[in-house]
Amino acid sequence: MRVTWDGREVEARPGQTVAGVLIANGVRSWRTTRAEGRPRGLFCGIGVCFDCLVRVNGVPDVRACQRLVADGDDIRPQRGAELPS
Amino acid sequence: MGRIESADVVVVGAGIIGAACAEALSAAGLRVLVLDRGAPAAATTASGEGNVLVSDKGPGPELDLAVASRRRWPDLIDSLREELGDELARVEWEPKGGLMVATEPEAVGPLAALTRAQRAAGIEAVDLDAAAARDMEPHLTERVEAAAHYPEDAQLQPVLAAMALLAAVRARGGEVRGGVEAHGVVYDPGGAVCGVRVDGDAIPCGAVVNACGPWAGHLSVAAGAPVEVLPRRGMVLVTAPLPPVVRRKVYAADYVAAVASGAVDLQVSPVVESTATGTVLIGSSRRRVGFDDALEVEVLQRLARSAIALFPVLSGVPVMRAYGGFRPYTPDHLPVIGEDPRTPGLWHATGHEGAGIGLAPATGRLLADLMCGREPELDAMPFRVDRPAVIVGSAVER
C-alpha cells in the first residue's frame, strides 16, 4: 500500500485507520486549532470528538480515527479551518 | 436587587421583542418586571440568524419600521456600552452589508424594479453587474446575472443582544424572572388590567405587554383578547467553521417573494452568511406546520442545493447542525404593536415573523412612546391591534 503523510511515504496496511497509521509512525498531532493554533491529534478514538481532523486527498475535516486508509492516499496536516481543494 | 412585588408594567416574554420593550419602558422611568416561562432569550430569538435588514422589504410600513430600527441599533448599542460596559454590551454588531443576487435572467428585471422602489423610499441600494458582484464576493457562482448591494444591512448576535437589553432593565431597577409562566391577565371591576396571573398567584401591575412571540396568540386567548398570531416554521443549516468565504449576507433575489408570501407550502430561498465563529449559516425555509418541530430532510436538502447554487465552493464542506424555530406571524404579515382596545392596559408586541431581531428596537421605542403618551416617531396605525386580519376570526394554532 502506498500512502503519504505530508508528502513522505509511510508504512500502512489495509484495515488501518489514518490515525492508526500516523500513531504507528510516531506522529501524535496532525492538526492545529483554529483559534489558538494549538496542536491536536487523536482524543476519543471513536469518532465523537472531532479532534483528529486531517486532510485526505484534498478534503479537510476527515476524522482520522474513523477513516480507513486506501492505496494512494495523500494525507496532510490540517491547519485550523480549511476549504476542500 | 430585591424581588419586585408589583410593577408598573409586566412584560411577558423575554425574547428580543420583550427585551426591547422592557428596555424602552425602563428607559422611560417605568418599573418593569419581565417574565418568561423558560429561560430568557432561549426560544425563537435563539434561532434567529441576527440579520438586521432593510433590503428584504418593499416600500411600506414594515420597511419604515425596519429603517427606524436599523438606525436605532447602533445608537442603542453605544448607549448600552456606556451604561453597562463593553462586555455586557457585546452583541457582535457587524454592519457587513447585504448582496441580493439574481442567478436567472428572468430575475434581473424584477430585482432592478425592487431596488428602484427601495431607493425612492430612501434605502441605499446599488445595482451591480455580474463582475462587480463577484468582486465583492469572490466565491460567488459564475452564474450570477445581476446583483444589488445594500450597504446598510447589518448583523448581530440575537441572544447577546437580548441579554444586553435585559441587563439594562436590571441595571435600572427592573427584574427579569425566568421559569414563570403567565396564565392570564387580571382585570379590575372596570375592566382595566390590574395584574398578571402566574402559578397560584397574581402579580399586581398597571399594564401587561404580551411579547410571547409565536405563543402570543395563546396568551391573548387566556387574557380574553384574542389576536391572530401564527407560527411559521424555519430551518437553518450550519456548516463547520470555515476560513472566510462569505463576506456579506448573500441571498437570492427570490427571497423577497418568499418572505412576503403567506403560502402554507414549503418555500426555500437561500440566505448565506458567515458568523463570528467561522461557521456559515444557510437559511432559511418557510413552511406552516403549526408547532410541529419534526426534522424534515427534504427541507434540509433544498437548503443545501440552494446554497451550493450561490456558492459552489461550499459543496464539499461539512454540515454539522440544523436548527429551527417558529416565526410569529400575522395574516397580513405586519407586526402588532399597541394597546388592545378591548382590554385597556393589555398591550401586544408581537408578530414580527422573520425580522424580529432587526425590528426590535423600533418596536420597543414605539410601544414605550404610545404607553407614555409621547408622539411616536413613526405612524403606529398600520401596527394597531384592531385590524381585521389580526382581531377578526382569530383561530389560534396549537
Next chain:
Amino acid sequence: MSRVVVVGGGPAGMAAAEAAASRGVEVVLIDAAPKLGGQYHRQDGLSSEDRLAPSAAHADRRWTSPENVEHVPDASAWAVEAVDGGHRVHVRVGLADDPSREGRVFATRALVLATGAYDRALPFPGWDLPGVFTAGAAQALAKGQGVAVGDRVVVGGTGPFLLPVASSLVGVGARVVEVAEANAAVTGWLSRPTGAMAGWSKAGELARYAGVLARHGVPYRSRTAVLAAHGAESVESVTVARLDRDWSPVPGTERRVEADAVAVGFGFTPQLELALAARCRLEDGFVAVDAAQGTSVDGVFAAGELTGIGGADLAAAEGAVAGFAAAKRLGAVVEAPLRAMSRVRAGRRFARALAAAYPVRSGWQDWLRDDTVVCRCEEVAKRALYRAVDERDVGAAGPLKLVSGAGLGLCQGRICGRNAAELAGLDDPAAFAKRPIAVPLRLSELAEESRAEAPVDAEAAARPFGIDR
C-alpha cells in the same frame, strides 16, 4: 417496510438483529464501522478475517450474521425522520467523511436504536495536549489497531472500565505507570457480598484484568486522579494527587509522574442524537424504555448503553428483547423472551450498583483553572462559562452556547456538553444532546436527491417471508 432496522452493531444491535431474524423477519443492521462488534467486541481491524464474539443466544458459537440480516457496514445514520406509520433512517455509506459516499434511506415500522455510548472526559489543565486520550480511545486503538497510545501511560478516571483498558495497554506493549481511580477501589466493590455482581459474568472478567495488572506490577490507586498534564507540544509528565470524598484534591499530595500518554475515562455518555431526533423521552439523561425496550415513541425501540450504562452483557440482553419486540410489531409470532428479560433485570441491578459506586463528584470543578479549556473545539475556558452565568444570568443550554461559544464547534458539545452544563449549573445532563444532524455530512451529500422509496404504510401490505399471521 416490513423489516426491522437496527442502528448500531455493538452487542445490543447484534443481539437485536439476531433475535428479530430468528423470528423470520428481515433485518437491516446499520453500523458506522467496517466490522460488526461495537466497542466491546471491537475487532482487529488489521485482520482480514471477521471474527466475532460469541453469539448472545448461543454462547458456544461465534456470532454469524443470519441469512435474513443485511449488514450495512461503513454506514453513518445521520438523520431519523418520522413518516406516516414509521420512521425513515437516512444513511451515508462509504469511506468515513468522504464526499463520495452513497446515500441510502431505510423506512421501517420497527426501528431499534443501539447506538451505544462514548467516554465522558473531565477537563483538567493540559487535557488538550496531544498525548491525552480518553480511556476508550486507548482501548479502541489497542484492540482495533494493535497500537499503544504511548510508551509510559497513566490510566485515570473512575469505574471498572479502567481495568480492561490498562490490561489492553499492557497487551500491546505499553508500560502502564499507574491506574488512578477517583472513587473507591474496584476490588473492594467486586468482593462485596451484598451482590451487585452476584451471577453477573463481569466479576470473573474483571478479576482476570486485575490479575494481568498485578502480574505486571501496575500500581492501582484509589481516590486518586490526574489533575494536570504538562508538556510543550505533547504530554511529558502529569500531576497526580489524592482526592477527598468529593474529589477535591488533598493539598500536599501532588506528585509529578513522567509519562508520554494519559488515558482518562469518567464513565460514559449515551449517544442520544438519533433517539432525540425520533423524539424518544429521556429519563436522567438516558432513553426511557418499557419492559419490551419500547421507547415513548411507537415503533422505536432502544437497547444497550443508550438506556443506561451496564456493560456488554446487559446491552446484549436488552438487544435481544428489543429484537423480539420489533419482530412482533411486524406481525411475527413471538413469545415473551423470559430468559433475556431476566438477564436484563439482573443487568440493571448491576448497572444501578455501578452508577452508585462510581459517580462523578462535583470536586472535579476545582481541578480547573480559570483559563482551562472546557470546550476543546472552540477553545472556550471555564471563565467564559462562569461569566455567562454571573454576568448574563444564562439559564438554558441554547443561550449558554451562544454566549460562551462552548458546544458550537464540530463535535457539537458531545465532549464538553455535560461538563459545561454542570459548570453553568444547568441540571439537565442531556442539555446539549439535541443534534438533528447526528453525524456531519458534506453539503453536496445533503443536496443529493434521496432515492425514491415507497412510504412505510404501503409496504406493510407486502407479506414478509416466514411470518404467519
